[in-house]
Amino acid sequence: KLEAMKQRVSAAKTGLYTPLSTQQEVIAMPGATGGANFGNTASNPKKGIVYVAAKDHASFYKLTKVVKPTSAPLSTAALSAAQAAYTENCQTCHGANRQGGIGPNIVNIGNRINLDAFKVLVTNGRAQMPPLNHIDEATVTAIYRFLGGNVVAGPPAGMGGRGFAQRPAIKITGPVVASGGAPAAVAFNAQRPTKQIRSYPEGVTQYDEYSTPYGLSEHDLLSPPWSFITAYDLNTGTIKWKKGLGQNANIPLMPGQEPMGTFPEGSQRKGMIVTSTGILFATAHGGQLFAYDADNGNLLWTYNLPMDTDGMMATYEINGKQYLVVSAMRRFGKESVDHSKDLGALPPGYIVLSIPDKGKRK
Numbered sequence: 001k002l003e004a005m006k007q008r009v010s011a012a013k014t015g016l017y018t019p020l021s022t023q024q025e026v027i028a029m030p031g032a033t034g035g036a037n038f039g040n041t042a043s044n045p046k047k048g049i050v051y052v053a054a055k056d057h058a059s060f061y062k063l064t065k066v067v068k069p070t071s072a073p074l075s076t077a078a079l080s081a082a083q084a085a086y087t088e089n090c091q092t093c094h095g096a097n098r099q100g101g102i103g104p105n106i107v108n109i110g111n112r113i114n115l116d117a118f119k120v121l122v123t124n125g126r127a128q129m130p131p132l133n134h135i136d137e138a139t140v141t142a143i144y145r146f147l148g149g150n151v152v153a154g155p156p157a158g159m160g161g162r163g164f165a166q167r168p169a170i171k172i173t174g175p176v177v178a179s180g181g182a183p184a185a186v187a188f189n190a191q192r193p194t195k196q197i198r199s200y201p202e203g204v205t206q207y208d209e210y211s212t213p214y215g216l217s218e219h220d221l222l223s224p225p226w227s228f229i230t231a232y233d234l235n236t237g238t239i240k241w242k243k244g245l246g247q248n249a250n251i252p253l254m255p256g257q258e259p260m261g262t263f264p265e266g267s268q269r270k271g272m273i274v275t276s277t278g279i280l281f282a283t284a285h286g287g288q289l290f291a292y293d294a295d296n297g298n299l300l301w302t303y304n305l306p307m308d309t310d311g312m313m314a315t316y317e318i319n320g321k322q323y324l325v326v327s328a329m330r331r332f333g334k335e336s337v338d339h340s341k342d343l344g345a346l347p348p349g350y351i352v353l354s355i356p357d358k359g360k361r362k
Contacts, residue, residue, distance in 0.1 A: 022063045031059035032214040042272040048234040055227045059215030082146035110149020118144045241297035246284030271312035283309040306340035307348040322355045
């Protein structure tokens with residue numbers, strides 16, 4: 001495996017702003033989930049210190065051409081039956097030419113929403129359109145094909161097509177950029193049928209499209225720590241301290257042990273908050289909360305949350321006591337840890353901790 005990795009690295013391109021290629025891999029650093037993002041910053045404006053949770057995680061990228069699957073052409077008999085179904089059920093409102101009347105223009109609507117979303121629209125109705133739940137599924141599919149739709153695997157109703165299936169149409173009266181953008185068609189990635197890729201707007205010539213996965217399969221391209229917190233002193237333009245953030249939750253920290261940031265997914269989708277009493281709180285992958293000394297980065301204590309966190313923490317004060325609120329109710333994949341099953345653990349939800357003094361936990 002090591003030799004194969006060396007060959008991939010030697011054959012790949014690297015460097016800042018290296019264009020992605022269909023011919024060979026490109027190593028991007030810090031990678032798709034690297035760097036600092038998703039709210040992973042905190043600051044003490046009085047002291048001029050900024051804390052940044054970041055991640056070193058390289059990605060292997062290689063572009064793959066997106067293949068847009070198409071349905072087989074409708075036979076003459078099927079086309080005739082589909083047109084008859086449209087005439088009987090849809091033409092009164094949408095017109096014989098499908099350009100609208102009482103109802104909106106639905107020319108090529110099949111290119112703008114997937115089949116599941118179209119079925120929801122027909123069955124449940126929307127705005128002035130009544131539900132047409134008397135139409136059987138085969139007929140709905142035939143009408144969808146007649147309106148330009150491809151019968152391919154797509155996200156379930158209420159996901160990728162939810163914007164068309166549930167939201168009322170918005171009439172654009174001002175500049176496009178001030179009204180939510182131009183309507184766009186949707187293409188499907190043949191390799192990941194449930195993944196929708198935004199295509200060109202209707203009426204614009206379609207060109208080849210390319211995609212690339214996140215390239216995170218080789219997290220051991222670099223040695224840990226992969227994630228860390230850096231305290232920047234803006235008064236002097238120097239790094240005040242740098243410490244690892246997070247560790248493998250299957251190997252708990254021993255008393256006094258420093259976190260090493262050994263979870264590949266690191267600290268992303270998490271958050272930090274610093275208090276006036278000098279405590280820096282940070283959440284990390286694996287459902288863990290860390291309390292650091294904001295002045296020197298020393299670890300004060302750790303706490304296992306019932307489940308992974310997502311988003312920023314919040315703090316508030318009541319009767320002179322300060323409290324910290326952490327959302328702990330998410331699972332991000334097989335690597336997530338469910339501490340709610342541990343003996344004496346809290347159930348998933350919002351966890352509130354009191355903050356009496358620096359270095360203490362209650």
